[in-house]
Amino acid sequence: MNSLGYVVIVAAVLLGGGAVTFPARAQAQVSERHAPVDTVSDAGVVRAAAMVDSVFVDRQLTEGFVDAGDFASYLMARLNIRPIPAGMGLRVEIDSTSIVLYGRIGDLPPEALAALGPLVGMLAPETEYTGVISLTAVAREVVRFHLARVTVGGIGIPEPLVAAAMLEVGKHYPALSRSGRALFVEIPTDAVVELAPSRVRLVGPPADTTSHTQI
DSSP states (O other): OOHHHHHHHHHHSOOOSSOOOOOGGGGSOGGGOOSOEEEOOHHHHHHHHHHHIIIIISOOOSEEEEEHHHHHHHHHHHTTOOSOOTTOOOEEEEOSSOEEEEEEGGGSOHHHHHHHOHHHHTSOTTOEEEEEEEEEEEETTEEEEEEEEEEETTEEOOHHHHHHHHHHHHHHOTTBOTTSSEEEEEOSTTOEEEEETTEEEEEOOOTTOOOOOOO
């Protein structure tokens, strides 16, 4: 599966690198959104990687922030999705509880639309798809991004369908969990990765920590 397979996740299977099962805000229309939004890009991967290195590797900064779109781009790169498909139309919004990925069916590349098949072909181009991603620290050196819920046209995709679709995706992306719904990322011991309004906050490990594990 090539990079467009990831786009397939985004659409009704929403890919996410992440995850989705909470706030009703994820079902809101774009016009109702008030938090800053951003887009994914190859340039975003570079910017995010530079900040990650400054905080977690070179230790030049004790903490730093990565904008929403840049961080989502960085996670996509970790799944070997490079270059990020042009014209993908994927937008990213972050608050203190979740990462929301959303876009319109009509903005997906032709190859992605073909891969999604007849189901998507029956939807109007302006139909919006949405995915919500949670971030959880599961150990002193590991954080988890989990895909909790997917909506298309404001309607939640039934859990069995999401599970089945993501299970198939997981077969093609070894970096994901077997379920295809979680991405586990190593960080330096006792470092912090947390969500903040419109961006992700990175906090370096205590000064006496010698681990060089990189996110």
